[in-house]
Amino acid sequence: MDPAQAGAVALAAADLGVAVEGVFTFPGHAYAPGAATAVAAQEAAALAEAAAVVVAAGIPCPVRSGGSTPTLTAALERVGPSPAADELRPGVYVFGDAQQWELGHHAPEDVALVAVATVVSHAGGRAVLDAGSKTLGADRAAYASGFGRLLDHPGARIVQLSEHHAVVDLLGAALPPVGERVRVVPNHVCAAVNLADELVVDGERVPVAARGRNT
Structure with missing residues (x-):
């Protein structure tokens, strides 16, 4: 989904009685050789834009949730106007696998x-x-x-x-x-x-x- 549409989605959810906690993404395209750093930056920018649009729609947005195992290091190191997500969900890192080994x-x-x-x-x-x-x-x-x-x-x-x-x-x-x-x-x-x-x-x-x- 285009991050610019997050406000409309949040309003629609609120109208249905759904409590909007924040915005969420999964940077699955980081699962490619050499992609992690660039994708982490894209993810941070997308979450920042989506959160701003939701707030502009009049809905608080306390949570920016994202992350993956390939982007974890880059997300933790990222600083500046588009920082990493508030919540990171790198699932595979607990065990590791051959994909992460190869990447x-x-x-x-x-x-x-x-x-x-x-x-x-x-x-x-x-x-x-x-x-x-x-x-x-x-x-x-x-x-x-x-x-x-x-x-x-x-x-x-x-x-x-x-x-x-x-x-x-x-x-x-x-x-x-x-x-x-x-x-x-x-x-x-x-x-x-x-x-x-x-x-x-x-x-x-x-x-x-x-x-x-x-x-």
Whole structure:
């Protein structure tokens, strides 16, 4: 939506009895290589304009809500007449994933969630794992170099994904032995968590409370 339309939307909501708390955006176009700083500036400007229009319409606008994991650092560092949002919502940063790794917003040592898979075959000179799209999710952004990565084999890429298996190209490195367990970093951690009934945190099984709640 054009930020200039925020006042009309706020008035329409107020007429329906909806309490208007502020303005909101999600800078999803920051999910591209090298885009974060420019997109954070665009987001800040859009929120500032939208908030000003809402106030001009006679409705207080105490909250400017925005943010994403790619833009978090730039938003926190931004100062001046169009500062970052009052409220930032960087969801992926809690765990990290292969997308953020590739975009440079998470170092591999900062990735906190992995799927543990077993090497079940060396078919075709590649490692085949017993974790597929039903565990990792099927997301692959245009900039992604594979369907996921291996935390302990940074050069490797998941090049094929079926429901129950992943095929990993080690790109010339030694294949992990059949039977070895490897740590897989999903491309999109949000989708991966939504596919799991529980997570293992420091040895404790923690139920995923929102599992199956998408509908």
